Amino acid sequence: MDGQLDARRVCSLLHGIMPSSSFVNVFSVESAARSVAYTACSVFLILLLHSLVSAARLRHIPTEGSSTLPLLSFKGSFDFLRDLRGIFQRGYDKHKGKVFKVSLPDRWLVVVTGRELLGELMRMPEDTISFNHALGDLTGTTWIFGTRMIEDPWHIPLIRDKLTKHLTSSFGDLHDEVETAFKELIPRCDEEWVPVHAIKVARNVVARASNRVFVGLPICRNQGYLDLVVKLAVEVQKTRNKLLWIPQVIKGPAARLLSRIDSRIQQGMHYLGPVIQQRMAEMRKFGEDWPAKPDDLLQWTIEGVLARQATMELVMRTMFLINFVAIHTTSNSFTHALYHLAASPHFIAPLREEIDAVVAAEGWTKAAMGKLWKLDSFLRESLRHNSINPFSIRRKALKSFTFSDGTYIPKDTLLVMPADATHFDPENFIDAAVFDPWRSVRVKEQDHDPSKHQFITTSPEYIGWGHGKHACPGRFFAANELKAMMAYVIANYDVKFEKEGVRPENVHIGQTITPDPDARVLFRQRKFPSI
Numbered sequence: 088m089d090g091q092l093d094a095r096r097v098c099s100l101l102h103g104i105m106p107s108s109s110f111v112n113v114f115s116v117e118s119a120a121r122s123v124a125y126t127a128c129s130v131f132l133i134l135l136l137h138s139l140v141s142a143a144r145l146r147h148i149p150t151e152g153s154s155t156l157p158l159l160s161f162k163g164s165f166d167f168l169r170d171l172r173g174i175f176q177r178g179y180d181k182h183k184g185k186v187f188k189v190s191l192p193d194r195w196l197v198v199v200t201g202r203e204l205l206g207e208l209m210r211m212p213e214d215t216i217s218f219n220h221a222l223g224d225l226t227g228t229t230w231i232f233g234t235r236m237i238e239d240p241w242h243i244p245l246i247r248d249k250l251t252k253h254l255t256s257s258f259g260d261l262h263d264e265v266e267t268a269f270k271e272l273i274p275r276c277d278e279e280w281v282p283v284h285a286i287k288v289a290r291n292v293v294a295r296a297s298n299r300v301f302v303g304l305p306i307c308r309n310q311g312y313l314d315l316v317v318k319l320a321v322e323v324q325k326t327r328n329k330l331l332w333i334p335q336v337i338k339g340p341a342a343r344l345l346s347r348i349d350s351r352i353q354q355g356m357h358y359l360g361p362v363i364q365q366r367m368a369e370m371r372k373f374g375e376d377w378p379a380k381p382d383d384l385l386q387w388t389i390e391g392v393l394a395r396q397a398t399m400e401l402v403m404r405t406m407f408l409i410n411f412v413a414i415h416t417t418s419n420s421f422t423h424a425l426y427h428l429a430a431s432p433h434f435i436a437p438l439r440e441e442i443d444a445v446v447a448a449e450g451w452t453k454a455a456m457g458k459l460w461k462l463d464s465f466l467r468e469s470l471r472h473n474s475i476n477p478f479s480i481r482r483k484a485l486k487s488f489t490f491s492d493g494t495y496i497p498k499d500t501l502l503v504m505p506a507d508a509t510h511f512d513p514e515n516f517i518d519a520a521v522f523d524p525w526r527s528v529r530v531k532e533q534d535h536d537p538s539k540h541q542f543i544t545t546s547p548e549y550i551g552w553g554h555g556k557h558a559c560p561g562r563f564f565a566a567n568e569l570k571a572m573m574a575y576v577i578a579n580y581d582v583k584f585e586k587e588g589v590r591p592e593n594v595h596i597g598q599t600i601t602p603d604p605d606a607r608v609l610f611r612q613r614k615f616p617s618i
């Protein structure tokens with residue numbers, strides 16, 4: 088059970104804090120209502136107790152966005168859901184270079200600001216400051232996909248090393264899928280502007296193009312499989328926010344129930360099971376290598392699972408985890424960038440000029456994507472303005488430690504860095520509030536080391552991919568896919584919003600930032616397509 092509590096243990100746990108009468112005749116409406124009330128009270132008391140204990144341990148750290156007093160700090164937890172960005176910004180303005188804390192429903196979060204403290208965090212060993220444990224506590228991802236990934240995060244090298252090395256050889260497939268998917272999903276618009284539900288199309292194209300590289304044809308075009316991975320990505324995001332209201336002790340089973348991961352895995356096996364079986368049969372027949380051996384994420388995952396003598400269920404779980412981290416991040420980032428373009432269509436001409444010239448010389452290749460400097464700069468600026476979460480660089484203190492400025496951080500504290508406050512700090516970026524798509528092109532021309540300003544390059548000031556050892560291992564894949572998608576759209580369509588010049592507001596809920604989920608972008612076929 089991956090160290091998680093199972094349903095029976097949860098029942099006996101609730102039994103211990105609820106009168107036994109509530110378990111008698113559970114089908115009667117009265118006792119069911121009483122059970123719900125008792126459970127809600129118990130959950131509230133556990134949250135309150137946890138919050139009290141954690142507030143006492145962090146008394147010396149200044150608070151932003153709420154009172155430190157019990158109960159009153161709960162108000163801050165509601166504000167957290169509505170306006171985390173605002174709370175972070177106010178705390179950043181007051182305490183830049185130091186730390187402050189904000190209230191979550193079940194605990195306090197310590198926010199680290201500034202280059203020096205970030206540098207100290209980055210230098211700490213993994214047994215003091217852990218990324219994976221923070222993911223479990225803060226986002227629930229570990230609870231949903233299994234705590235095994237904390238002990239043995241073997242999926243990371245698959246993404247960072249194997250998938251990244253594979254970018255050049257898989258680019259033809261990726262581009263073919265991007266083109267086929269857009270052609271199917273964007274309605275005919277030769278003469279007229281047509282409205283397109285951008286985020287829906289983005290999720291579909293990203294799911295298809297990513298899975299073309301992850302599992303190949305024909306699965307990557309199976310609508311049932313695509314709907315499943317997209318639904319999973321949406322459900323996991325929603326579950327993460329709900330989990331903040333669930334006490335630590337039952338987060339595991341609650342995460343599994345809320346995300347319905349177990350039934351999703353079974354549904355996933357319906358699609359991938361036969362492919363996995365076929366590949367296992369081939370491996371038994373041909374041994375380690377054979378001429379037509381598939382070279383994709385599914386194959387590497389099967390081999391990794393076999394080396395660990397684990398079950399094929401782990402193949403599905405790992406494929407779902409990677410689909411989750413890949414789909415919602417990349418499709419949101421594509422939609423953000425598309426919204427910037429549609430709100431300011433005058434950015435299209437310089438981007439198109441570059442794409443036409445590079446593709447004419449290099450064809451649709453990975454090398455060509457590497458030469459689209461304006462597009463690279465545009466996407467980097469879009470991610471600076473639109474982070475995936477309000478915080479980046481999530482860590483959990485597995486041991487107590489003291490920062491060089493004397494701030495004591497007790498064991499079990501959750502630490503984060505605020506993404507927007509860092510990205511909009513005028514000391515980090517000139518005219519930081521302005522969306523300036525050519526910012527990195529200009530800086531690159533002046534800097535002796537242009538690689539410092541590429542889309543995939545992280546720094547203490549640019550944390551959209553995280554920073555340091557746990558910076559996103561999928562960023563090379565994601566950047567390449569985003570460029571292939573944006574370049575395809577720009578080379579083939581004009582885009583704009585109905586209300587010209589106005590970009591729809593992002594939606595901030597708890598730890599999720601999404602582009603407006605309802606906005607429609609107007610598409611019209613380019614008059615003289617370059618391809």
Ligand code: HEM
Nearest residue numbers: 412413416417420479480481551552553557559560561565
């Ligand atoms: C535009 C798209 C993406 C963005 C903006 C993004 C952003 C991030 C960020 C900010 C983190 C680090 C969080 C932290 O330090 O708290 C992260 C981690 C991670 N990302 Fe991404 N990501 C993207 C796409 C992808 C893709 C396509 C994959 C896989 C193919 C992926 C796999 C991961 C994994 C596995 C981690 C955890 C790293 C670890 O455990 O050390 N990401 N991502």
